[in-house]
Amino acid sequence: MKIFEVAYPLNHKPAAEELISAAARSCGVPAKKIVRCDIVRRSLDARGQLVYRYQVRAQMEGDEPAKEYRFDYKNVASARPVIIIGGGPAGMFAALKLLERGLKPVILERGKDVHSRKRDIAAISVKGTVNPESNYCFGEGGAGTFSDGKLYTRSNKRGDVYEVLHQMVAFGAPESIITDARPHIGSDILPRMVEGIRECITSHGGEYHFEARVTDIKPLSAGGRWEVICDGGLTFKADDVILATGHSARDIYKLFDTRGWALEAKDFALGVRAEHPQSLINRIQYHGRWQPGIPPAEYYLAEQVEGHGVFSFCMCPGGILVPSTTETGSLVLNGMSNSQRNGTLANAGMVVQVSAADVPEYSRYGTFALLEFQREVEQKMFAFSNSLHAPAQRMVDFCRGRESASLPKSSYTAGTTAAPLHELLPPFIADRLRKAFVLFDRKMKGYYTNDALLLACESRTSSPVRIPRDPNTLQHASLPGLYPCGEGAGYAGGIVSSALDGIAVANVI
Numbered sequence: 001m002k003i004f005e006v007a008y009p010l011n012h013k014p015a016a017e018e019l020i021s022a023a024a025r026s027c028g029v030p031a032k033k034i035v036r037c038d039i040v041r042r043s044l045d046a047r048g049q050l051v052y053r054y055q056v057r058a059q060m061e062g063d064e065p066a067k068e069y070r071f072d073y074k075n076v077a078s079a080r081p082v083i084i085i086g087g088g089p090a091g092m093f094a095a096l097k098l099l100e101r102g103l104k105p106v107i108l109e110r111g112k113d114v115h116s117r118k119r120d121i122a123a124i125s126v127k128g129t130v131n132p133e134s135n136y137c138f139g140e141g142g143a144g145t146f147s148d149g150k151l152y153t154r155s156n157k158r159g160d161v162y163e164v165l166h167q168m169v170a171f172g173a174p175e176s177i178i179t180d181a182r183p184h185i186g187s188d189i190l191p192r193m194v195e196g197i198r199e200c201i202t203s204h205g206g207e208y209h210f211e212a213r214v215t216d217i218k219p220l221s222a223g224g225r226w227e228v229i230c231d232g233g234l235t236f237k238a239d240d241v242i243l244a245t246g247h248s249a250r251d252i253y254k255l256f257d258t259r260g261w262a263l264e265a266k267d268f269a270l271g272v273r274a275e276h277p278q279s280l281i282n283r284i285q286y287h288g289r290w291q292p293g294i295p296p297a298e299y300y301l302a303e304q305v306e307g308h309g310v311f312s313f314c315m316c317p318g319g320i321l322v323p324s325t326t327e328t329g330s331l332v333l334n335g336m337s338n339s340q341r342n343g344t345l346a347n348a349g350m351v352v353q354v355s356a357a358d359v360p361e362y363s364r365y366g367t368f369a370l371l372e373f374q375r376e377v378e379q380k381m382f383a384f385s386n387s388l389h390a391p392a393q394r395m396v397d398f399c400r401g402r403e404s405a406s407l408p409k410s411s412y413t414a415g416t417t418a419a420p421l422h423e424l425l426p427p428f429i430a431d432r433l434r435k436a437f438v439l440f441d442r443k444m445k446g447y448y449t450n451d452a453l454l455l456a457c458e459s460r461t462s463s464p465v466r467i468p469r470d471p472n473t474l475q476h477a478s479l480p481g482l483y484p485c486g487e488g489a490g491y492a493g494g495i496v497s498s499a500l501d502g503i504a505v506a507n508v509i
Helices: 016-027 089-101 114-127 142-146 161-170 190-203 250-259 278-285 360-385 395-400 427-443 495-508
Strands: 002-009 034-045 051-060 081-085 104-108 207-209 214-219 226-230 235-238 241-243 268-277 302-305 308-316 320-323 333-336 345-354 390-394 416-418 453-458 482-484
Touching: 002 016, 016 034, 016 051, 081 089, 081 226, 081 235, 089 104, 089 142, 089 161, 089 190, 089 241, 089 495, 104 235, 114 142, 114 190, 114 320, 142 190, 142 495, 161 495, 190 207, 214 250, 241 495, 250 360, 268 278, 268 308, 268 333, 268 360, 268 427, 278 345, 302 427, 308 333, 308 427, 320 345, 333 345, 333 453, 345 427, 345 453, 360 390, 360 453, 390 395, 395 427, 395 453
Parallel strands: 081 104, 081 241, 104 207, 241 482, 390 416
Antiparallel strands: 002 051, 034 051, 214 226, 226 235, 268 345, 268 453, 302 308, 308 345, 320 333, 390 453
C-alpha cells in the first residue's frame, strides 16, 4: 500500500483510470501493477489556484487489501441486557456494537423520539417555552441531532474513526463524509439517520424507552448488579449500565453527589456566538476568489491570551443560531446548519478556557464550582431580557465598550436585544475575548468588524464535571458494572469521539 497526493481542478472528478495512472507514476511501477486506488481524503486548497487535493491509497499486486467495513448485527431479543442511559451518539453506537457482540441494548432516553422532539424544538423559538426533557439537547440522537452534524475527529487514538463514518453512511449519511477533510452531515439529514439507527436496534431485539428520565441508579450487589429507576417508577435491572447522558444532564451529577460517588471538576469553555455575513468569510478565506459551486468557507481560530486559550468552536458556515437551553430561566446558544449550508450568515462559538482558578468565589460549591458558574452566566443572560431574546452587540462596539445603536440581521429566530455584553459577561471572559478578536483579525483580515454580531451565551462546549473511570476497564473508579461514557462523563467532545467512546465501552463489556 502507498499513500500519495494528487490535485485536480474544482469541477473535475478524477476517474479510476486517472488515479491508477497517477499511482503508477508516484510508485514508479507499470499501471498494470496497480490493483485499485481509493480516495482516502479530499480537501480544498485555497492557497493559490483553487484545487481539490486528494490523498489516494494505491493497492499493488501482493498488498493486503484495505479493510472492508461490514456490520453483522445479531438478533439479541433473548440475550443478556445492557442498560444504556442516554440515546445520543455514545449511547447509539454503544448499542450498535452490542448488537454485533450479541448483547441486548436497552436504551433509556429522557426525551422524546426524533419526530415528537421537533415539535418541542419549534415551540422554543415560536412560543418561548422550553420543555426541560425535550429540546435541542435532550431527545433521540442527543444534542448532535439538531446541531449541524460536524464530524471533525480524525484521530484514531480513541478507536477506528472510519468504522463510525461507514456506519453513518449505512444509515443515510452522504458517502462524502468518508473522504472529506472536514466532513459534515447536516441537521436536515441527521434525524432520518438517527431514526434508522433506532429501527435497526429494535428490529434486532434491542429496546428503546422514550420519556424515561432516570431518577435513581441503585447497586444491587458488590459485584455489579444494578437497578435503574425512571420517572414514574419504571425499573430495569442488568449487570452492566452504560451512562451516556450528555453534557447537560446536571441531575445525574447531583444524583452521584447525593450518593457520595466520585466526581471531578473539569475545565470547560464559555463565551459568545459570533455571526458574520457568509460572503465576508468567503472573501477572506478564498482571497476574493469564491464563486458559486465552491463550498462556503469555514475557519478555525485560536490564540493564547494571558495564559488562557481563546478559540472558535463549532463553526457553522451558512448556518443558523438556535436556543439550546435545557432549563427555564436560562439562555444558551448553539449553531447548526443543513447539508447544503446555503444560509447567508456564518456563526461560530468564540470561547475562553475556564478553570476553577478563574472563579475562586465559586469554590464553596466544591466539585460543582464550574457547573454553578456556568448556570449563573446562563441565567444572567436570560434575566437581561426576561426571555429567550439573545443579548447581542456588534463586535467592534463590544471591544470598545460601547452599546450598539442598532443590530445587524441575525439568523437567531428567537430574536435579539441590544445589550452591553462587555458588562454582562464575566470580566475575565470579556477581557480575553476583546483582546483575542483583535488578534484574530491578523490571521483573517476583515474578521474584526462591526458587521459581526456577538450573541450570548455559548456555554455548553463540554461538561464542567467528569465522572472518573478506570482507564483499562472503563468502569467507574469504585462502581463495578457502571460505565461512564461520552461527553457527559467527560471523555469525548463531539459526535464522532462520543460514538468511539460508546464503541470502546461496549467492546469492554
